[in-house]
Amino acid sequence: MISTILSLLSAVISIYTILCLINIFLSWVPGLRFTSFGRFIYSVTEPYMGLFSRLSFLKFGNIDFSPIVSIGILSLVSSVLGRIYSTGRIWFGGILASFISMFWSVISSIFTIFGLVIFIRWIVLLFSKNSLNNPMWANLDNMIGKFSYKVSRTFTKGQITYKTSLLITWITMAVAMFLCQILVSVLYNLCNAIPF
Secondary structure, three states, X not given: OHHHHHHHHHHHHHHHHHHHHHHHHHHHOHHHHOOHHHHXXXXXXXXXXXXXXXXXXXXXXXEEOHHHHHXXXXXXXXXXXXXXXXXXXXXXXXXXXXXXXXXXXXHHHHHHHHHHHHHHHHHHHHHOHHHHHOHXXXXXXXXXXXXXXXXXXXXXXXXXXXXXXXXXXXXXXXXXXHHHHHHHHHHHHHHHHOOO
């Protein structure tokens, strides 16, 4: 009986996650959101996703990371239910391991996107000097410039160019992601070894 309920809950959460993903895709093409299908998807998913969109720390300039976090939470719940269903038991270590895995998945997704933006900007600066006058790149530079200089100043003392700052930041983020991945793997395995 309980396994049936867990299986059903996991399936419902998976379907709801898909509806949330559809809502995200519909937001990329605003005209689609005003169709009857778009309004239906929005009305079903907005009460949940709206909880996260109100959190200002999930917004970085014009980039909103709240959809990633909302999908990550749904994935976490689905993963915990799936683990309980497959093992037939509820144990603290398994739930903690699932939480660590999903938390890292969300954080690494955000940092991967941010790192990709920094790398693309560095490539554009490398090959095009005129990009500094472009309004689109200027907005992006306002968003990532302060962060990039803060990171690069931890490794350098003198004046550096914006291009060098972006490269140092990107390398720092790549190394930090690699080290964090190792740490998360160790924590995940330790949590799974907890017998209770």
